[in-house]
Amino acid sequence: xxxxxxxxxxxAPLIDATRDDAGTFVPAAPLLDALEATRVDxxxxxxxxxxxxxxxxxxxxxxxxxxxxxxxxxxxxxxxxSDALRRLTREMAAETNIATLLxxxxxxxxxxCSANGAGVLKAIANEGELVAAIGxxxxxxGQRFALPGSLAREVLRTRDVVAVDxxxxxxxxxxxxxxxxxxxxxxxxxxxxxxxMLGVIAVTRDQHQPVFSxxxxxxxxxIADYAALALWKSELxxxxxAADRAKxxxxxxxxHELRTPLTALSGYEELxxxxxxxxxxxxxxxxxxxxxxxxxxxxSLIEEVxxxxxxxxxxxxxxxxxFLAADIVRATAxxxxxxxxxxxxxxxxxxxxxxxxxxxDIDKVRQILVNLAGxxxxxxxxxxVRLEVERRDDDVCFxxxxxxxxxxxxxxxxxxxxxxxxDTGLTRRHGGTGLGLYISRGLAELLGGRIEVDSVLGKGxxxxxLLPAD
Numbered sequence: 001x002x003x004x005x006x007x008x009x010x011x012a013p014l015i016d017a018t019r020d021d022a023g024t025f026v027p028a029a030p031l032l033d034a035l036e037a038t039r040v041d042x043x044x045x046x047x048x049x050x051x052x053x054x055x056x057x058x059x060x061x062x063x064x065x066x067x068x069x070x071x072x073x074x075x076x077x078x079x080x081x082s083d084a085l086r087r088l089t090r091e092m093a094a095e096t097n098i099a100t101l102l103x104x105x106x107x108x109x110x111x112x113c114s115a116n117g118a119g120v121l122k123a124i125a126n127e128g129e130l131v132a133a134i135g136x137x138x139x140x141x142g143q144r145f146a147l148p149g150s151l152a153r154e155v156l157r158t159r160d161v162v163a164v165d166x167x168x169x170x171x172x173x174x175x176x177x178x179x180x181x182x183x184x185x186x187x188x189x190x191x192x193x194x195x196x197m198l199g200v201i202a203v204t205r206d207q208h209q210p211v212f213s214x215x216x217x218x219x220x221x222x223i224a225d226y227a228a229l230a231l232w233k234s235e236l237x238x239x240x241x242a243a244d245r246a247k248x249x250x251x252x253x254x255x256h257e258l259r260t261p262l263t264a265l266s267g268y269e270e271l272x273x274x275x276x277x278x279x280x281x282x283x284x285x286x287x288x289x290x291x292x293x294x295x296x297x298x299x300s301l302i303e304e305v306x307x308x309x310x311x312x313x314x315x316x317x318x319x320x321x322x323f324l325a326a327d328i329v330r331a332t333a334x335x336x337x338x339x340x341x342x343x344x345x346x347x348x349x350x351x352x353x354x355x356x357x358x359x360x361d362i363d364k365v366r367q368i369l370v371n372l373a374g375x376x377x378x379x380x381x382x383x384x385v386r387l388e389v390e391r392r393d394d395d396v397c398f399x400x401x402x403x404x405x406x407x408x409x410x411x412x413x414x415x416x417x418x419x420x421x422x423d424t425g426l427t428r429r430h431g432g433t434g435l436g437l438y439i440s441r442g443l444a445e446l447l448g449g450r451i452e453v454d455s456v457l458g459k460g461x462x463x464x465x466l467l468p469a470d
Contacts, residue, residue, distance in 0.1 A: 088223065092230035096237055102132035105201065105227045110134060112223060113187065113216045115203035120191070121152045122199040128152045130174070136183050136204055145173040151188050152200045159197070161189045161217045168207060187212040189224040193232035201227065245313075252309035255302045262302065266295050304435045307367075308418060311442040318361045318446065325356035325389045325396050332369040332387060340377045346384030347377075356389065358396050358469045364443045365467065371436040372400040372451075372463045380404035383460070391469070395449070398465040407455040415453065416441045440465075 088108045092101055106118040117135025121128050126147050133141040147153040150173045154162050164170050167186040175181060184207035191198040201224050203212070212220075271277060273288050280288070310316050333349045340347035369387070376385045383403025390397050407415065418438040437451075444451050449467035 089226050089230070092227060096234050098231065098234045098238060099132070101227075101230060101234055103134075105223075105231075106132055106134045108227075109201055109203050109220060109223050113203045113212065113220050115187075115205055115212075117183070117204040119202050119204075120199055121202065123147060123152065123156060123197070128174075128200075131199070136181060136206070137202070140174060140178040140181060143174070143177050145177045147173070149173055151186065151202075155188045155190050155200045156197055159190050159192060161187065161221050163187045163212055163217065165211050166207065167204065182207055184209050185211045187217060187220055189217075189220045191224050191228040191231060193228040196232070198228055198231050198235070248309045248312045251305050252313075255305045255309070259299070259302050259306075262295060262299055266292075266299070269295065304439065307439050308435045311439060311446075316443070316446055319363070320359050321362055322357060322359050323362050325358055325398070326351040328362060328365055328369065329387055329389050329398070331366055332373055335370050336373040336377060336385070336387075339374065340385055343377060343380075345377060345380055345382070347386075348384065349387040351389055352391070356391050356396055356469070358467065360447055360467055364447060365465075368440045368443050368451075368465055369398055369400070371440045372398075372465065375436055376400050376402035376404065376461070376463070380460075392466070394469055395466045396469050398467075400463045400465075401460065402462075403460040406457040406459050406461055407453070408457050412453060412455070416451075 088104075091104055091108075102120050105120060110116065110118040115135070117133070117137050119130050119133035119137040119140070122131050124144070127144045128147050128150055129144045130137060130140045130142065147156075151162055151164060151167075164172075164186050165184070167183040168175065168181060183204045185205045186202055187204075188200050188202040191201055201220065203220060205212070269288060269292055272280065273285065273292070307316075329349050329351055333347070337347045373385060373387055380402045381404065385403075386401045388399045388401070390399075416437045418435055441451050444465060444467070447467055449465065452464040452466065453461065454464075455461035
């Protein structure tokens, strides 16, 4: 029959003591010695009593301000419980994978409750499932059973600890599914966080073993309370990661679907511009040029989203080749210089006299530099943008400098977050997806490098791409 624990107080003596013939209390010898020593010199002392008793006690002896001697008591078993819970909390806080967390929880519960087995059960509709288990319950892992009449249902209903003396002979629903389980005493506690029932933790002993004590009941409840918070955090994290993956898949699918008709549109546009179908007037050609500009911009946005999805899902691959750093600088300048000229900005680049040869993925290096230099042009209203390259020990350093608006220190942390631009809201003046810097940093790390930023608000910024030469 299942039972529930009630509040209790231990009646075990704190210290071994006797009374003399007159009935006066006589403390144990170690305590008496400590009292006398503190009375003489005033120095505090700590002694441990009751080594042979069920509950050991640590006693502090010190002198109060009025000269009297004061005692402080601490049960060593209580201290051990607190230390174990702190260790369990740290261990579970460092882990985010739910399957690993459940294994840690089962091991800790069995150890702290002097059990030889443990398991975690979850309710799914009107069924229960053993999702993690060690010891005798391990053979039932993954098995589902009817919740009505089960100990798990009783825990879920009462939200309290439940115990049974002989589980194998209790005719519970799990025994009907896995009749080979041989378990004697079983103790179960709810895994509940923020008033949400996450499951049930159970510990077991072999048949004919002693039943779980009231102290072990309270200990399992404390372990369950600590563990439930860690499980709650991990489930939230898993839901967020699943939503993030779904978002990436959605973006990739939509981008692919958009790129197909856009490619066809660009092809028809080229046919018209080349006047293959027939001659066009100057005004018509001007309209087509504007269309080409718009379709190219849309294509670049789609490519950014595809690059983001590819990075996010780890599908980017490297194709390293040998090339000169000066060549990649000139290739970047060929793309960015017209953009700067359109805005009335100066654009220049500098390469060293000696050749800097490097081995990397040339397309990805060009993509990063075009992103950085293009951003510099976008956020600079007057002045110039400059691109430089130099050798630094084993690295090649590309630097993009601008005389733009600059970036406040408080904004640097979110500068490389996806879909983020610092001029957000209704006052946003610059277009784009907010993915350029995020993609650039991801590609730089993929190439074994990094991006550094120096910026002064109102004076300009310098973005440095450092890549290994080989």
